[in-house]
Amino acid sequence: MDLPVVIAGAGIGGLSAALALGARGHDVLVVERAGELAEVGAGLQLSPNACRVLKELGVLDRLMPHAVAPRAIRIASGRTGREIASIELGDRIATRHGAPYLVVHRADLQRTLFDHALDQGRIEIRLGSEIIEISDTPDGIVQCHVQTGDILAQISAKALIGADGVWSSIRNRVPGHREADYTGLTAYRATLPAERVDDDLLTRTGLWLGPNAHLVHYPICAGREFNLVALVPERWTEEGWSATADRTALLDHFGNWAAGVKTLLEKPDTWLKWALCGVDANGPWSDGKIALLGDAAHAMLPFAAQGAAMAIEDAAVLAHHFPPTATNVRTVLKAYEADRRKRVKKVQETAVENGRIYHLSGPMAVGRNTVMKLMPPDRLSARQDWIYGWTPPL
Ligand SMILES: Cc1cc2nc3c(=O)[nH]c(=O)nc-3n(C[C@H](O)[C@H](O)[C@H](O)COP(=O)(O)OP(=O)(O)OC[C@H]3O[C@@H](n4cnc5c(N)ncnc54)[C@H](O)[C@@H]3O)c2cc1C
The missing domain is CATH 3.50.50.60 (FAD/NAD(P)-binding domain)
Known part of the structure; x- marks a missing residue:
């Protein structure tokens, strides 16, 4: 048998x-x-x-x-709120790699x-x-x-x-x-009904970079929900995916960020968090x-x-x-x-390495932003080809 x-x-x-x-x-x-x-x-x-x-x-x-x-990943500065770069996804990436993002x-x-x-x-x-x-x-x-x-x-x-x-x-x-191993970083996560955010945010992934923290958001559930993940260094190591987070502690981490980002972070009443291992x-x-x-x-x-x-x-x-x-x-x-x-x-x-780059501060962050701004969008996108272009063995 x-x-x-x-x-x-x-x-x-x-x-x-x-x-x-x-x-x-x-x-x-x-x-x-x-x-x-x-x-x-x-x-x-x-x-x-x-x-x-x-x-x-x-x-x-x-x-x-x-x-x-x-349709794209929009990379922006958390401090100034200004766009740094945009990487096209949508049909372009599906055609390039034979499968969607x-x-x-x-x-x-x-x-x-x-x-x-x-x-x-x-x-x-x-x-x-x-x-x-x-x-x-x-x-x-x-x-x-x-x-x-x-x-x-x-x-x-x-x-x-x-x-x-x-x-x-x-x-x-x-x-x-x-x-x-605990990495010393915590992910805070929240979801919102899509009608509570601007339509513009529902068509792309947002990646906001700032000193010692970054924020990612995108639509989920066929566009009915909006997902936010904020990543910060923290000493907290509980196992599990669903611990309730202290909303005020989260907002404190982003106290120096651009007003538009803070408004977005203030929208959810409840945040969950988990220790990244x-x-x-x-x-x-x-x-x-x-x-x-x-x-x-x-x-x-x-x-x-x-x-x-x-x-x-x-x-x-x-x-x-x-x-x-x-x-x-x-x-x-x-x-x-x-x-x-x-x-x-x-x-x-x-x-x-991405985490190190995302969390740069001061002149290093200015340098990062300049390099990203000057890089042709095709080259920025091509940096992911070795990951996205993988094909399963037959
Ligand atoms: C904040 C955050 C954002 C992320 N974003 C992305 C992303 O955008 N893209 C991406 O590709 N990945 C992302 N990941 C990573 C992704 O979530 C994980 O890598 C993925 O879920 C791992 O899948 P897995 O099946 O190995 O483990 P899991 O999805 O954790 O599944 C493990 C399963 O095993 C079960 N289990 C546990 N112990 C036992 C046991 N003793 N006996 C029987 N069952 C057991 C659990 O209940 C669970 O169902 C993210 C992770 C985090 C924390």
Whole structure:
């Protein structure tokens, strides 16, 4: 009898992996701790490299009614409110890379992946379930002890994929693994009904740069909602996605910013916040028949907007290396890890570097703005080609 691949975590990475492995011919069981898919997380920018995989998985058409394709990223100075540069997206980027640049609510993407997975015959998803123990049989089969309420089931798997996010527990089963490190930065997040902001803000992504902080906003939920994420240094390390934030503390961070930006930040009554953690992509990400995927392997700062995209890419590459007939699963998982590491590390480093550049102050900030202003828009856009132009292996 063919054993399933068990995946811990029905987040963006876990569900993408389920779809990719299912399409390859594996039976898949996804074990998700949450009892229901809740509205956790915030907006996500989905660049063409991620959308191309979603297209191949048959999910993109289903996602489009929930998404917005912004026409540009407008980069502006938080202090003066003046535009520094604008990077064209819309049709131009879709033509350039063969897939669109979208903005969505994370919950819409997760729900779409979930529904699509359930429509495939080979994928089972158990909500409210957790792998509480992992053991090996003498003949090398992974035994997952899955707790669902009062019921404890023992499931034999041909491989176990830990897609259980930045605070992964499966990661503890990979000897020498990297721990999640707090980056010293906090993301404040709020959403507003679209009618509460100017129409102009609903057609593009806004990126405001300032000393030691930046602000990103874009429309989500097919343009019905407006998503704001403000990023600041802070000493606060609580786990989770949904802690209520002190609105006054947030507004204090932006006290010296341009009046228009402050007015925007004052609009939401409630802000949530989460501590930004990273997991060094140097790994290791696999041991025997267990491998990590997405944030569990390599959580990164959101400053390149690529964490979910890298998890989606991981899914395609894992399935590529893993034919259902594979007899040496250990070699398969090592090949996946080796294939992914260099690119993920480079993206992770780019996110750190973006953060450094975004948060410059004084003459360094003036220099940054001048360089960006003088750079032809095509060149500014082309700097992302190595990220956005990635294509999944056939
Ligand atoms: C402020 C912010 C903005 C971001 N913006 C972007 C962006 O614009 N573009 C982008 O590509 N990325 C972005 N990201 C990153 C992106 O959200 C993550 O990289 C992505 O969600 C990771 O997906 P994942 O599947 O690895 O983990 P998650 O989405 O965290 O999913 C993990 C799943 O595992 C489940 N789980 C946890 N523990 C267990 C367990 N023991 N057993 C079973 N299930 C378990 C969780 O409930 C969850 O469903 C952003 C992140 C932040 C914080």
